[in-house]
Amino acid sequence: MRMLTNFGRGVGALAVALAVCGAARAESAPIQLSLKDHLFTPAEITAPANQPVTIEISNQDATPAEFESKQLRVEKVVAGNSKITVQVRPLPPGRYRFYDDYHEKTTEGFLIVR
Template sequence: MSTLGRWLLALCLMGGLGAPALAADMPTFTLVFKTDGTFEPARLEVPAGRFKLVLVNESKEPVEFESLQLRKEKVLGPGVTSFVVLSISRPGEYPFFDDFHQDAKGVLVVLPKP
């Protein structure tokens, strides 16, 4: 293999060719913003560690997933689906809310690793 070939191979490997395999192994959970201003589920249990939280806005208004304890926020336009990746090692309850609809509240329950 030429020097250029080795360099390109190293660049591809560093650039994340292995990342899709890691993302596929990551636990994924879904949180839906409903049209009535609630979350589904309002209480979401997840294992401690790194996971992907898919956020689905079914409403016709913008919404914002926000958690002060987790220091995360994500704004979604009407009908938009997006995600956040969280890494939480401490079991416990982490409240979240929709900053645009203050009555919409939920809790992320982080369970100990088995």
């Protein structure tokens, strides 16, 4: 009987731990990035080191773009007037370049990790 009670408490504690964990995850909202007239706004975004990062890219141009970064290991097309979400692995501090692969010379930005 005592064992069952302890088990019950254990399950209760686990449920609380999961609830806290879920709340913490919800706090790290995606980083918002928009693309308009083939420019990223903001041109620099920041993220904490050693944590997975989610970036939401809203393409406000009518033409498609390809969000790409060799350093971040991402490459994803975003159609005109559409949104995509990109997951980035946990990173050490640094300055990581990204760009629109269709307009690489003019359309770039940086992710500052610290």
